[in-house]
Amino acid sequence: AQTVTQSQPEMSVQEAETVTLSCTYDTSENNYYLFWYKQPPSRQMILVIRQEAYKQQNATENRFSVNFQKAAKSFSLKISDSQLGDTAMYFCAFTPGAQKLVFGQGTRLTINP
Amino acid sequence: DVKVTQSSRYLVKRTGEKVFLECVQDMDHENMFWYRQDPGLGLRLIYFSYDVKMKEKGDIPEGYSVSREKKERFSLILESASTNQTSMYLCASHFGERGPYGYTFGSGTRLTVV
Numbered sequence: 001a002q003t004v005t006q007s008q009p010e011m012s013v014q015e016a017e018t019v020t021l022s023c024t025y026d027t028s029e030n031n032y033y034l035f036w037y038k039q040p041p042s043r044q045m046i047l048v049i050r051q052e053a054y055k056q057q058n059a060t061e062n063r064f065s066v067n068f069q070k071a072a073k074s075f076s077l078k079i080s081d082s083q084l085g086d087t088a089m090y091f092c093a094f095t096p097g098a099q100k101l102v103f104g105q106g107t108r109l110t111i112n113p
Numbered sequence: 114d115v116k117v118t119q120s121s122r123y124l125v126k127r128t129g130e131k132v133f134l135e136c137v138q139d140m141d142h143e144n145m146f147w148y149r150q151d152p153g154l155g156l157r158l159i160y161f162s163y164d165v166k167m168k169e170k171g172d173i174p175e176g177y178s179v180s181r182e183k184k185e186r187f188s189l190i191l192e193s194a195s196t197n198q199t200s201m202y203l204c205a206s207h208f209g210e211r212g213p214y215g216y217t218f219g220s221g222t223r224l225t226v227v
Contacts, residue, residue: 009153035215045203045218091155099144099163099207100171101216103156 002027002096006104013082014112020067021077021107023092029053033095034068036077039106040088048090051075079109087111116140119204119219126226132191134222136204142217143208145187149173150201150221159202162187194226 004025013019025034036048051059051068058066063080075094079086092104120135138145144163148156148171158171160179168179176198180188187206191198204219 004155006155043201043221045205045216047215050215093156100146100158100161101156101205102158103148105153105155 002094002102004092004094004102004104006090006092006107008107009105010108010110012110012112015082015084017082018078018080019082019109021079021090021092021109023075023077023104025073025075025092025094025102025104027073027094027096029096034066034075035093035101036064036066036075037091037093038086038088039091040085045091049077082111084111084113117204117206117217117219119202119222121222122220124222124224126191126194126224128195128226130191130194130226132194132224132226134189134191134202134204134224136187136189136219137185138187138204138206138217139185140206140208140217141184142206143184144206145181146205146216147171147177147179147187147189148203148205150203156203159189194224196226198224199226200224 032053034051038046038048049061049064065078067076089106091106093101117138126132146161147159150156162168162181178190202222205216207216
């Protein structure tokens with residue numbers, strides 16, 4: 001089965017701290033794409049970062065970076081210098097072969113002032 | 114700016130009604146998707162379409178159907194709405210193999226069935 005598991009339903013940190021969101025997935029595919037999406041209260045899903053499974057180098061986008069461990073099927077998101085605007089639901093997702101996205105359950109992240 | 118537009122942000126319908134949720138994209142994307150979002154369950158795929166008049170069942174198609182008569186429009190139909198279909202519905206589209214360029218989402222329709 002193609003599944004994504006986010007084991008942290010909620011997290012809360014202070015502004016400027018670093019936070020890591022966990023994600024594991026299961027697939028028999030060798031080539032796929034992994035994503036982290038952010039959904040603020042506006043409900044608009046925003047792509048945070050994308051990783052191609054055949055690339056060993058971890059993706060980075062400004063304050064956002066991933067730790068991709070292909071053998072362990074792990075794809076965690078690190079947010080550095082967290083800001084109030086980072087408060088949102090975060091979803092881990094991947095494309096397991098067909099063109100659909102498979103999502104995790106989501107992690108509600110709150111950044112406190 | 115590219116867009117996926119869902120016709121309603123909030124919708125309240127009665128049990129047994131036939132409900133249409135509309136989604137339009139202006140990016141000439143071949144692939145379009147309907148997801149359902151529920152707390153603790155994330156987003157689950159209902160149906161998707163990779164071309165006009167083509168459709169494929171997702172993970173939870175029961176109680177739903179879809180229509181894609183034009184490339185830019187993908188409609189989700191609840192044939193006879195039930196209270197367990199109260200949820201947030203998100204439409205998405207993308208272009209390209211395995212979505213390498215990412216998916217574009219609409220801002221969702223929160224449907225309440227009473």
